[in-house]
Amino acid sequence: MAEHAHAMDEHHYTATGIDNRKLAIWTFIGSECMFFASLIGTYLVYKGRDVIGPKPHAQWLDKAGQLQEQMLEIPLVTFGTALLLFSSFFVVLALSGAQRGNRKQLIGWLIATIFCGVFFVGMQVYEFNHFFHRGMGYTTNLFGSTFYTLTGFHGTHVTLGLVWLVSVLFVALKGDLPPEKSLNLEIAALYWHFVDVVWIVIFPVVYLIR
Amino acid sequence: MDAAAHAEHSHPGWQTYLKIALVLFALTALEVAAYEVVERHSPAAFATLLEPIVVPVLLILSAFKFALVAMFYMHLKMDGKLLSGVFSFSLILAAFIISALMVIFGYLYSHAPTVNQLK
Numbered sequence: 189m190a191e192h193a194h195a196m197d198e199h200h201y202t203a204t205g206i207d208n209r210k211l212a213i214w215t216f217i218g219s220e221c222m223f224f225a226s227l228i229g230t231y232l233v234y235k236g237r238d239v240i241g242p243k244p245h246a247q248w249l250d251k252a253g254q255l256q257e258q259m260l261e262i263p264l265v266t267f268g269t270a271l272l273l274f275s276s277f278f279v280v281l282a283l284s285g286a287q288r289g290n291r292k293q294l295i296g297w298l299i300a301t302i303f304c305g306v307f308f309v310g311m312q313v314y315e316f317n318h319f320f321h322r323g324m325g326y327t328t329n330l331f332g333s334t335f336y337t338l339t340g341f342h343g344t345h346v347t348l349g350l351v352w353l354v355s356v357l358f359v360a361l362k363g364d365l366p367p368e369k370s371l372n373l374e375i376a377a378l379y380w381h382f383v384d385v386v387w388i389v390i391f392p393v394v395y396l397i398r
Numbered sequence: 399m400d401a402a403a404h405a406e407h408s409h410p411g412w413q414t415y416l417k418i419a420l421v422l423f424a425l426t427a428l429e430v431a432a433y434e435v436v437e438r439h440s441p442a443a444f445a446t447l448l449e450p451i452v453v454p455v456l457l458i459l460s461a462f463k464f465a466l467v468a469m470f471y472m473h474l475k476m477d478g479k480l481l482s483g484v485f486s487f488s489l490i491l492a493a494f495i496i497s498a499l500m501v502i503f504g505y506l507y508s509h510a511p512t513v514n515q516l517k
Contacts, residue, residue: 205478225491228496232500273426388467
């Protein structure tokens with residue numbers, strides 16, 4: 189009975205019956221939807237309006253008059269996308285472990301999630317570096333500005349999500365994430381799923397639609 | 399209170415999560431396959447059929463993936479209508495923002511004078 193009362197104290201329920209932290213993260217996610225909508229909208233309105241190269245989906249002439257291949261590399265990004273999708277699967281398994289008090293499952297799947305996230309950020313760093321060395325800076329053309337802004341903000345969100353998940357991992361390793369505190373991971377997981385759903389939109393809009 | 403606590407812990411099992419992951423993976427593979435068919439124009443007959451509708455196809459596949467993650471991984475299907483309402487409302491506003499930007503810039507591109515006209 190006392191344990192049950194303690195568990196209830198850990199949850200800060202509002203008049204709606206929903207924990208206030210959960211309601212807060214969903215409201216924050218809602219505001220983030222509008223933030224990314226403005227970035228995606230800006231990318232779309234400038235799409236295909238470049239006067240000079242580099243071009244995302246077509247060959248282009250560089251300053252020396254040499255013909256260059258399209259900028260975007262689909263296979264690498266597809267692999268990164270698949271890893272990000274699987275990271276969402278791994279984090280729900282970690283949450284399931286936390287809710288059932290299975291510490292081994294919680295830590296194992298959380299590490300797998302972080303590994304996928306690190307690879308995704310690494311993929312983006314490689315991509316940005318590769319594009320820069322192929323002559324696409326932030327101010328080179330409209331595609332460069334809108335591409336770096338949109339995917340860069342998403343990458344920043346993934347990085348922040350990773351910092352959050354790593355901090356939760358440390359708490360779990362210390363043994364301070366019992367089932368009654370699993371909401372701490374659930375909130376971090378909701379943010380992680382959000383960066384995943386944003387990428388689900390960005391991937392076709394930027395990489396697959398010509 | 400108890401109902402809310404119960405709802406929070408009545409999430410699906412790992413089998414459901416695995417099925418969703420595999421569907422998401424398959425849908426991503428379909429998206430890339432649709433892109434490659436149109437890009438390489440091979441097989442030619444299928445590419446000709448797909449080319450005019452590839453954008454809506456990609457957007458529908460993307461929307462389906464989005465809904466699966468939101469409903470099952472983010473637990474909106476199980477967590478009650480208020481959270482779904484908060485998220486849906488923000489998605490409607492987000493869609494409005496994108497549409498408004500496209501309409502405004504579309505109008506600007508078609509009606510604003512060009513640099514040569516201003517000279």
